[in-house]
Amino acid sequence: MTDSTLRRSAVAMTGPGLWTRLNNDRNWLGFWFMLPAAAILVLFLTYPLGLGIWLSLTDASIGNPGKFVGILNFYEKECYGPDDCEIYGLFGDHVFWQSVWQTIFYTTVASVAKFAIGLYLALLLNNHLPFKAILRAVILLPFIVPTVLSAIAFWWIYDAQFSIISWSLTKLGLIDQYIDFLGDPWNARWSLIFANVWRGVPFVAITLLAGLQTVPPSLYEAATLDGAGRWQMFRHVTFPLLTPIIAVVMTFSVLFTFTDFQLIWAITRGGPANATHLMATLSYQRAILGGNMGEGAAISTAMIPFLLAAIMVSWFGLQRRKWQQGESDD
Amino acid sequence: MTDAAKTAAKAAAKDDSEGMDFLMTRRTRWVTIYIPLSVIVFILLFPFYWMTLTALKPNAELLDMETTNPLWVAAPTLSHIFHVIFETDYPVWMWNTMLVSVVATFISLVASVLAAYAIVRIRYKGSQWVGGLIFLAYLVPPSILFIPLSVIVHAYGLFDTPMALILTYPTILIPFSTWLLMGYFKTIPYELEECALIDGATRTQILLKIVLPLAVPGLISAGIFSFTLCWNEFIYALTFISTTSNKTVPVAMLSEFVDGDIYRWGSLMAGALLGSLPVAILYSFFVEHYVSSMTGAVKE
Numbered sequence: 001m002t003d004s005t006l007r008r009s010a011v012a013m014t015g016p017g018l019w020t021r022l023n024n025d026r027n028w029l030g031f032w033f034m035l036p037a038a039a040i041l042v043l044f045l046t047y048p049l050g051l052g053i054w055l056s057l058t059d060a061s062i063g064n065p066g067k068f069v070g071i072l073n074f075y076e077k078e079c080y081g082p083d084d085c086e087i088y089g090l091f092g093d094h095v096f097w098q099s100v101w102q103t104i105f106y107t108t109v110a111s112v113a114k115f116a117i118g119l120y121l122a123l124l125l126n127n128h129l130p131f132k133a134i135l136r137a138v139i140l141l142p143f144i145v146p147t148v149l150s151a152i153a154f155w156w157i158y159d160a161q162f163s164i165i166s167w168s169l170t171k172l173g174l175i176d177q178y179i180d181f182l183g184d185p186w187n188a189r190w191s192l193i194f195a196n197v198w199r200g201v202p203f204v205a206i207t208l209l210a211g212l213q214t215v216p217p218s219l220y221e222a223a224t225l226d227g228a229g230r231w232q233m234f235r236h237v238t239f240p241l242l243t244p245i246i247a248v249v250m251t252f253s254v255l256f257t258f259t260d261f262q263l264i265w266a267i268t269r270g271g272p273a274n275a276t277h278l279m280a281t282l283s284y285q286r287a288i289l290g291g292n293m294g295e296g297a298a299i300s301t302a303m304i305p306f307l308l309a310a311i312m313v314s315w316f317g318l319q320r321r322k323w324q325q326g327e328s329d330d
Numbered sequence: 331m332t333d334a335a336k337t338a339a340k341a342a343a344k345d346d347s348e349g350m351d352f353l354m355t356r357r358t359r360w361v362t363i364y365i366p367l368s369v370i371v372f373i374l375l376f377p378f379y380w381m382t383l384t385a386l387k388p389n390a391e392l393l394d395m396e397t398t399n400p401l402w403v404a405a406p407t408l409s410h411i412f413h414v415i416f417e418t419d420y421p422v423w424m425w426n427t428m429l430v431s432v433v434a435t436f437i438s439l440v441a442s443v444l445a446a447y448a449i450v451r452i453r454y455k456g457s458q459w460v461g462g463l464i465f466l467a468y469l470v471p472p473s474i475l476f477i478p479l480s481v482i483v484h485a486y487g488l489f490d491t492p493m494a495l496i497l498t499y500p501t502i503l504i505p506f507s508t509w510l511l512m513g514y515f516k517t518i519p520y521e522l523e524e525c526a527l528i529d530g531a532t533r534t535q536i537l538l539k540i541v542l543p544l545a546v547p548g549l550i551s552a553g554i555f556s557f558t559l560c561w562n563e564f565i566y567a568l569t570f571i572s573t574t575s576n577k578t579v580p581v582a583m584l585s586e587f588v589d590g591d592i593y594r595w596g597s598l599m600a601g602a603l604l605g606s607l608p609v610a611i612l613y614s615f616f617v618e619h620y621v622s623s624m625t626g627a628v629k630e
Contacts, residue, residue: 029533030454037445037464037504040437044479045467045501051478060481117370124367127359135371137617142374144613144620146562148580149602153381156595164380167395202374203624210625251469259471262564266584280473280565287477288569300474311469 053304055297062291073298090298099277100302102189106278107258107310110196114253115246117197118204123234125205126212136206143202151266154195158182158267185275188268192276195263200256204249211245212238254310259303279303384599385410392596410596411604418586419575420601427578428608430492430567431560434499438556439549441500442507447537449508450515451523461512468505475501476569483570494570495578499560506559507552510623514548515541551623554616561609579605 056073060066076088090096121139129135142150157164158181166178181191215238223233261280264270270277270285277285279299287296384392386406391398398404414420445464449457479498480489488494518541526536542549567578574586583605587598613620 026452027454030448030452030457033444033448033452033533034454034460035444036437036441037508040441040497040500040504041464041467044482044498045470045475048475048478048482049470051481052474055478055481063484120366121370124363124370127363129363129367133617135367136621137614139371139374140613140617140621141378141610144558144609145378145606146564146580146609148562148564148584149605150377150381152583152598152602153377156384156599157377157380159595162393162395162400162595164400167400198374198377201370206621207625210621255469255471259473261473262580265564265568283473283477284565284569288480293477293481297477300477303474307469307471307474 052297053301055293056301058294060293060297062288062293066294069294073294074302090295090302095274095277096282096299098274099279099282099299102276103258103278103280103306106189106193106196106260107254110193110200110257111250111254113193113197114200114204114257115250118201118249119208119246121201121205122208122212123238125209136209140202140206142199143206147199147262148266150199151195151263154191154198155182155267158191182268183272185272188272188276192264192267195267196257196260199263200253204253207249208242208245211242215241251311254313255307258307258310279306381599381603384595385603387596389596410600414597414600414604418597418601419582420579420604422575423577423579423582424605424608426492426576427561427580427605430495430499430578431557433492433496434503434560435553435556437496438500438503438507439553442504442511442552443537443542443545443549445504446508446511446515447541450512451520451541452533464505464508467501468509472502472563472565476565479566480569489570490572490576492576495563495567498566498570499563502559502563503556507556510552510555511545511548514545518544547619547622550616551619554612554620555623557612558609558620 055066057068057070058066059069059072072089074089075091077085078088079085086092125132125136125139156162160178160180160183163178163181165181166175169175170178180187182188219237219241220233223237228236259280260278261284264276264278264281265284268276270281274282279302283296283299283303285296286299287293290296383401383403386408387403388405388407388409391400391404448454449461449464483489483494483498488497522540522544523536526540531539562580563578564580567581568584571577571581574582577585579601583598583601587594587601
């Protein structure tokens with residue numbers, strides 16, 4: 001027993017080994033701790049991001065790595081005669097441009113609606129209400145139920161023959177014939193926007209509610225004493241204090257709406273006549289269903305500048321002081 | 331004296347929480363609060379009501395909107411639900427989804443705990459930058475990654491296996507969970523760790539025995555939210571899985587049930603209802619954690 005104690009102390013006397021020293025070094029330790037997360041993120045996030053941009057410059061298809069073709073996926077001008085030139089690639093592709101406009105339209109309208117209704121709902125919930133906790137839990141339901149599954153419910157609600165909306169409106173005497181929700185391009189677009197707003201409002205409302213609850217009530221009391229009305233109180237007390245959280249929430253909201261895929265794929269698959277294709281669904285159709293990986297990757301790559309712009313606008317735009325002081329028109 | 335002051339302060343705080351509500355009459359409250367709130371809640375909940383109702387309706391009632399009232403069910407039946415459970419591969423899809431979600435959530439939590447701890451507490455060189463990069467990774471949407479990822483999944487021989495999803499889902503979950511856990515770890519007093527360090531604990535021991543037990547609420551929040559995200563994920567599952575028996579619920583619902591038959595609606599709604607149940611049940615138990623993870627993720 002004494003022997004083993006001696007030996008142990010002898011080991012201790014030789015000082016820490018390389019292994020121990022490595023484990024005490026801040027940077028090495030940080031490296032080991034970061035390794036699992038970093039490995040997954042580099043392999044399945046950073047690398048694909050780069051690979052996607054590379055693929056957009058190749059003519060790859062499924063099962064064929066492809067070769068470098070430059071910007072031909074984006075722009076290709078071919079001349080058959082002196083004044084007989086055709087533009088190919090995404091630039092000359094009207095379906096692509098249609099999807100770009102549809103994506104911008106969809107994102108703008110849905111985000112504005114989500115913000116307006118979400119903020120309104122948050123303000124409503126910020127009042128003294130009975131069963132507030134249950135109410136909040138119930139309101140969040142659309143957000144937690146898997147999108148595809150609620151989208152299927154919307155698909156059924158929008159059915160041309162058995163739509164409950166058409167039925168109700170007919171019974172109320174507001175329309176004579178059933179609405180063709182998904183067969184007409186504009187009806188389909190608005191129907192999808194409604195479904196997207198339906199799913200997004202709870203997220204915006206509950207996060208903004210959390211922000212509202214941090215506003216000190218004494219500020220409202222002071223404003224009341226100064227004779228402020230409800231609108232003035234909202235405009236000059238609530239809104240400025242809420243701006244930072246609005247910026248973050250709306251950045252996420254815009255980002256997720258812009259890259260939406262599930263809802264469109266479940267309800268219309270881009271139809272009728274490609275009217276509801278977003279860039280994400282079009283890239284899926286071209287790359288995975290059509291097998292044209294290069295072209296699909298080019299559409300994905302074309303989304304990146306829009307995403308950066310969306311992040312910049314909602315991030316910096318909303319943090320401008322002018323906005324915080326409520327001077328802009330809204 | 332102090333007690334009285336405390337009671338007064340408490341009363342004041344209570345008054346504060348009511349704000350300026352006393353200025354509103356009962357009728358104004360109805361018009362400006364209860365009625366709009368009811369309308370919004372009605373719209374938010376109606377699709378679920380409709381989903382449940384359709385799942386319980388016999389086919390005859392489903393397709394007859396004239397003689398029966400479509401907003402109610404006269405003769406509820408479980409036949410659609412039985413059809414989905416016993417006559418399709420639904421249990422298999424459910425199992426696939428569960429397996430992928432649980433494993434991916436677990437992997438992400440382990441990786442995120444280590445990463446968040448390292449960023450917040452080990453503070454190695456450049457940890458601030460890494461924190462920022464992780465936030466950026468949060469903003470990279472799956473919709474622009476699925477095409478190159480499908481190439482990678484093919485190259486690694488993972489195509490059409492649950493592993494493809496188990497390894498790719500964490501790219502969505504890790505940035506979010508790390509960000510959330512960083513916030514939680516920051517609230518744990520540094521002194522606790524210093525004491526442990528002085529007592530000779532290693533970093534791993536500190537993490538396992540001091541930090542993690544204190545961060546359990548954060549872990550639950552991150553876990554629940556990650557699980558829900560996995561259950562909801564669609565585009566990767568759609569792209570990387572092709573065999574029917576390997577599909578997850580959302581993908582299978584769209585590809586296997588949609589056959590152009592007008593009688594499909596009952597089964598579709600039954601399937602959608604059953605597929606929503608696991609997350610709904612989990613959510614009902616952990617509403618507070620869920621809300622805090624959602625709001626925590628957008629704060630700061």
